Amino acid sequence: MAEKELQTTLQQLRQTLQSHNYQQSTSLLSKAKLALLNLNTLIPRESSSRKHLQLARETLELGAIISIRLKDTVSFTRYFQQLQPFYSLPESSLPHDGSHASKVTGLYLLLLLSEGDYAGFHTLLETLEVAAAQAGIKLEDDQCIQYPIRLEQALMEGSYDKVWGETKREKMPSEEFGLFAEILIGTIRKEIASCSERAYPSIPISDAKSLLFLDSEGSVVNFAKESGWVVRDGRIYFPQQEDDYLSKDILVTSDQVIENTLGYARELETIV
Template structure:
């Protein structure tokens, strides 16, 4: 009974699209309960191989649906739940490579680590993959090579390469586009912070290219969100203006003090004379 229900739910999860994805969390909760009754929610060598395969399929569906729902915390939990199943696969049971989403989910997790700036975690996962699968196998896998290329471009500071990699035909699947967008937003925020410190203002046309935005209207919208001022075709950074005014006030104050001291010395000289 539990096996039949888990198979039905797995089939339904696979067919969910668009607004129907909102049904997924409830369906996944039911599927996990069925797997629990089958003693397959946590894998062991005593678990029947058919149940192990069914559990892996359901958990992989949960991970991919979490990405489509932009629920990164849920995706991370599914990724962690899947690791014992991947570890036991091969020694206790085997499924056709075409049916496996392991490399896709691992690649997505690598991309998630990049998008939050966890480079140490990224390289830890990557080193584990090289030890288990081998460098040559990894280099042939598009799902694993995509985050590796992005990380290399980030380390080089080649943000234009990162931007190019996140464009349609370079993205290996629709799920990767979600984290690619998050990564670009992170990079855009870093560039914006550097620009605030480096320039008092920028032409909107230059800011559009610098921030990888599609239109000048998008630049104005981005500027407003960060508290910048857009006027007369330029973006002004209030922080820089405030610092410039403060520096000017300091100079004026220092100049006034010098003048005052000079006059004081002059009066003393007159008294002496």
């Protein structure tokens, strides 16, 4: 009885996901997890049947995806952790077919990246690489995993223009990845703002608009005030830094980052 009820609930969950009815999704998830408890399959056991394991995995994966749609990263992290025992099961116990492991794992990597947890990012990536090697799988063929890897590499290089380009919807593996775009662009703005303060005493508001990927000069003024900058006569003035804080290397690096990003932003505006 519990299995049939769970299958019906999962079908309804898929429908709410397609229709973006997330309020109903939440109540259905609670119902599905209760059914899993009744089946004693919320955690994989040796006595669990393959069918029950598949139902449990799908329930938790749908929960993870719905959490991302709701921008509930705490809930998403919990679902990701609950899924790990299922993902570690051998193919003979739980076939990989029908699983969203790639998407869920790629989204978790992106979450770590957006939170600046580079240590966690690389630890998980190393684990994935070992597992892929043991299974004879090429990780570079997995677009959901490669997407956050490309973003991390661009961030480490200071190539913020590449990060900006990757956050375009057509570059993303699925709709869920787009929900991190705002967080990542916020990260870019903070990094570029920090470089700008080190590189120049002031810049025109018009340049700041392109540089920070903001849609209006009013947005630039608001961002400047939040950052503690001074806006006067069409320019943004940065607080003076301590002389010993500004080395030549920092200035050159910051200048290159800003010029590259500003050039890309201007080209983008021309295309649009």
